[in-house]
Amino acid sequence: MAHLTVSVEYGIHCLLWLVGSGDTPLSSRDLAELQGISVSFVAKIFPKLEKAGIVSACEGVRGGYRLARPPEEISFLQIVDAIEGKKPLFDCQEIRSRCAVFGETAPDWATSGVCGIHKIMLKAENAMREELSTHSLASLSASFSRKAPESFFIEVHEWTTERTGSRKPGRRAKTPEPPA
């Protein structure tokens, strides 16, 4: 199994739709159905994003989620940590303390500080996290906007308008923009 699960993929795709929807909240059901993915799966991701302060929830018929801060201030690392928790790359079992020649208790020199192998794994993990921290939702969204034709955004606008409109007649959703 990959280190970063499908929840991260779903979560980031959903957040990209929220970049374009601005002040108009979209429900986890809207987001899931727009993307052809599991509604219940997406519904489990959003409370985590909300807890991390990445989205805010609005209750009611017109309810749903909005980004809680500008997409420039939402990094891939923050999203990954929000969804996965701080899952380590390597989970050191401290086997260095079990050497047969130590007998009952391992000496201090053998167990003090971080194990040399673990230390290198932490450096690798930090390199990965550092890279994830340099990419924001805003930069991903800008890159998608350059790729998708204008007609796509119009079609998505019509799709979401119809959805949010049917929840409260007379209300119009704002033009959505970049998905993934």
Add this chain to the structure above:
Amino acid sequence: MAHLTVSVEYGIHCLLWLVGSGDTPLSSRDLAELQGISVSFVAKIFPKLEKAGIVSACEGVRGGYRLARPPEEISFLQIVDAIEGKKPLFDCQEIRSRCAVFGETAPDWATSGVCGIHKIMLKAENAMREELSTHSLASLSASFSRKAPESFFIEVHEWTTERTGSRKPGRRAKTPEPPA
């Protein structure tokens, strides 16, 4: 579960003992019992290391494993890939092709090239792999040798000599050096 499993931890610890044992082969049983870890678990790791050209096996009563090349030429990345296979950090499900407004078939612009999210995950994975490739078994071994007292290497030498000696009386193992 962490991305890199306990097999990687066991494997690297075992390889460190082989740095010190030089031309004297150590069996997976010797290595497991010296470290107080599962014999059957270690026995499953070595064929992978052998297949990757990191260790070579010698058959017979005095059999076991030796490093197949100098420890300076064995990187953490090579060990991880040998044991885990090239496990991706992120397994893209290509959900970008399922957008509700696409109908039956997603347009080429939506599915061509690598998904923007996947692209960033690949950069993070490469940063991690790059870091792992800069650390060798030799540098880890040198760092352990600076930490452990001389008496430890003597004790381990006695332990392994007794083991290998009991397999073929009269034969003496070379002084082992750095574990983890």
